Amino acid sequence: MSETLVLEELSVLFKDVLDNGDISLLSSTTAEDIDEWDSITHMMLVVEIEKKYAIKFTASETRGWNNVGELVKSILQKKS
Amino acid sequence: MVGLQSFAAYVKKFKKSPNEFASVGVAILSDSSSQYLVKAMVAAGIENKLNLSIYEAPYNQIYEELVQQDSPVFDASVSALFLLTSQQKLYKKFLHTPTSQRIYFAQNHLQYLQQLGELARSRSNAALVFCNYPDVNDEVFGNFANSHPASFPYQLRQLNVLLMEWVSQTQNIYLADLASLVARYGHANVMDNRLYLANDVVFALDFLPAVARALVQMVAVVKGNLKKCLILDLDNTMWGGIIGDDGLESIELGDLGNGKAFVALQHWAKQLMQRGIILAVCSKNEAVVAREPFEKHPDMVLRMDDISVFVANWENKADNIRYIQKVLNIGFDSMVFVDDNPFERQVVRQELPDVTVPELPDDPVEYLPFLQALRLFETTTFTTEDAGRTELYKAEAQRQMGLSLHTNYDAYLESLSIEAEVTGFVSQVVPRVAQLSQRSNQFNLRTIRYTEASASELAHSPHHTCLAVRLLDQFGDYGIIGIVVLKRNEDDALFIENWMMSCRVLKRGVEDMVLNLIVEAAQELGCKTVIGEYLPTKKNGMVKDHYKGLGFSAHHDGSWHLKTEGYVPRKHFITIKKN
Structure with a gap:
């Protein structure tokens, strides 16, 4: 799995969960950039990502990502 | 297996609020964070054809809200008032109870809940819904907790029983059975400690659709929508x-x-x-x-x-x-x-x-x-x-x-896009032809059974025409569901030696389609008459009037005759693929 692929897959997942078809994620994207991405929807995203990749994040991890790039790294690390 | 349901997908699926549903006021007072639950309840409302207008009281202020005279909780439009108290908060309270007092814990907590109930009751006619507590063992006493009244499991279960006794004796107060709901899905599956520790949400997100549905079903019943x-x-x-x-x-x-x-x-x-x-x-x-x-x-x-x-x-x-x-x-x-x-x-x-x-x-x-x-x-x-x-x-x-x-059944049949594949008794269908002829008892005009060998023999007979009908529609492939064996008589009549069908596909026009095929075969062979016969058995009463219904006329010898000349093909909605 490459970073680009995960980024693409996450874009689809974000669009779906946040119900906003305009979302296109970059590594630098943060919650600030997406209106629908707030503390409530954050955990919805976490849960859906976990199911998609069959992984589990720790409580600290779910609080720790500064941008989408770090989230992608976190996924890749768990899948490796 | 009863599975959990994606919270995100559930909320999205029932998002648009159609105005056709009646608006129902609901108030939620919770001692844990209820923001996700409220989202799920709105969705569950739409799923249950209710347009819920939910007032969510501030986080963990049940008592404070109920003593406020002008709280929206007491609005006349509120039909159901939920007082949701969590097992986690209950345990905290238990920890703060001196050991010597713990044997009275359930009794004291019940009194607290009853007090909340009375406060609500004094200003509201809405149905009051409390919830019971999911069964859990804090593993301080292990199994011995059951023998020790001052343990948490003992008090928790006692509390659940006291709650039942209370609501069973009180009008318009109900209990949401969260304990059995958690048990059905499994305690370990419905908890997400991260969410609890970070956001004080007491259940995993993907369990909330089930919780919301259970609560909203109670609202529906209060509004008179129940199954009879x-x-x-x-x-x-x-x-x-x-x-x-x-x-x-x-x-x-x-x-x-x-x-x-x-x-x-x-x-x-x-x-x-x-x-x-x-x-x-x-x-x-x-x-x-x-x-x-x-x-x-x-x-x-x-x-x-x-x-x-x-x-x-x-x-x-x-x-x-x-x-x-x-x-x-x-x-x-x-x-x-x-x-x-x-x-x-x-x-x-x-x-x-x-x-x-x-x-x-x-x-x-x-x-x-x-x-x-x-x-x-x-x-x-x-x-x-x-x-x-x-x-x-x-x-x-x-x-x-x-x-x-x-x-308008015709329109329905048409919408199904039913297809039939018609073949002779080719080798691929012979095993199923034999099986169907062994098993069909109801839709079977003459109840002749075939083995694979006798079916193959028929396929090669110069006097016989055999049809095997396979049916498909939008629900899938039904396989071979009908067989017809036709025998050309010397007097230029085509005799239906056997006609049998699986009852699974009745009322879909297959009979009409098959008759059209039979008449076509007769015309090709130059036969002027198609002859059918019904041999009654204990089980085939349903096809007693089969030929009559298809327009055959009764013959003096008990058989049924149909002229091929001037035959008007029967209407059906099946697309035929001939091989």
């Missing part, structure tokens, strides 16, 4: 197999095959009947044949006396349910229809969208747990009248007889 009638299919729903083909001795009931699962399902239906749910039967069968298990099978739990309206015929099920509705004079939205056959479910869903038609799991042994998990039969009352309801409706059903409702 359970309509049951018979073959492969109430027992395994097909009574008309397999016979009384071979259907799966009791120890035979999946019989235990069907017995359990029947027990459940009977329990529902005894608490006031009307049972009806809607089956594609000969009425006499369908009644036989109810009258004679030793392992049947349901008996004819338990069924208020018994409809067994070969008509379209939507029409039959319309008839049941007319007899019972209750709303379609109060009816639940259970049928293993996706085709029948779809007919009813399409024509009667208000009837609840659960999508059953593939495996019949899962029917009962699946249906139970849907929690369709909520109620807020139980009276002795409920118990006697079946008698009442049975009498009514006997007054109303005669059934001739017809809907």
Whole structure:
């Protein structure tokens, strides 16, 4: 799995969960950039990502990502 | 297996709020974070055809909210007031209780909840809903907790019992059974400690659709939307197999095959009947044949006396349910229809969208747990009248007889895009031809059985024309469902030596299509007459008038004749692929 692929897959997942078809994620994207991405929807995203990749994040991890790039790294690390 | 449901997908699926649903006011007071739950409840509202207008009280301020005179909680539009207290907060309170006082913990907490109840009651006429506490052992005393009244598990269970005693003696106060809901899905599956520690949300997100649904079903019942009638299919729903083909001795009931699962399902239906749910039967069968298990099978739990309206015929099920509705004079939205056959479910869903038609799991042994998990039969009352309801409706059903409702069934058939593949007895179909001829008892005009060898022989006979019909529609491939064997007589007549079909595909125009094919074959062979014959057996009563219905005229020797000249092809909605 490459970073680009995960980024693409996450874009689809974000669009779906946040119900906003305009979302296109970059590594630098943060919650600030997406209106629908707030503390409530954050955990919805976490849960859906976990199911998609069959992984589990720790409580600290779910609080720790500064941008989408770090989230992608976190996924890749768990899948490796 | 009863599975969890994606919270994100659930909220999205029931997002748009259609204004057609009546607005219902609901207030939620919770000692944990309720923001996700409220989202799920709005979705559950739409799923249950309610437009919920939810007032969410500030986080963890139940008492504070209830002492405020002008709280929106007390608005007249609020029909249901939820006071949701979590097991986590309960445990915190327990930890702060001195050890010596812990044996009174449940009693004291009940008094606290009763006080909240009285506060709410003093200013609101809404239904009050409390919840009980999921069973959990803090593993301080282990199993010994059960022997030790000052332990948390002991007090928690006692509290749940005290709560039941309270609500059972108090008008308009109800208990949401979260404990059994958690048990059904499994405690470990419904908890997400991260969410609890970070956001004080006490259940995992993907459990919230189930919680929301359970709460909203209580609102629906308070508003009078409740289920009153359970309509049951018979073959492969109430027992395994097909009574008309397999016979009384071979259907799966009791120890035979999946019989235990069907017995359990029947027990459940009977329990529902005894608490006031009307049972009806809607089956594609000969009425006499369908009644036989109810009258004679030793392992049947349901008996004819338990069924208020018994409809067994070969008509379209939507029409039959319309008839049941007319007899019972209750709303379609109060009816639940259970049928293993996706085709029948779809007919009813399409024509009667208000009837609840659960999508059953593939495996019949899962029917009962699946249906139970849907929690369709909520109620807020139980009276002795409920118990006697079946008698009442049975009498009514006997007054109303005669059934001739017809809907736009043609349009429905057309929408199914049914296809038929017609071949001779080619080698690939021969095993199934033999099997079908062995198994079909009901739709079988002359009941001639074939082996694979005799079927192959027919395929090569110069005097015979054989047809094997395979059927497909949007629900899938039914395989070979019909066989016809035609024999050319010396006097230029084509004799239908055998015509048999699987009962699964009746009422879809297959008979009409097959007759067209027979007449075509006759015309190609230069035969002026098609001759059919019905040889009665104990089981094939359903095709007694088969040829009459297809326009044949009775011949003095008991056979049926049809002229090929001037034959007008019969109307059907099947696309034929000939190979």
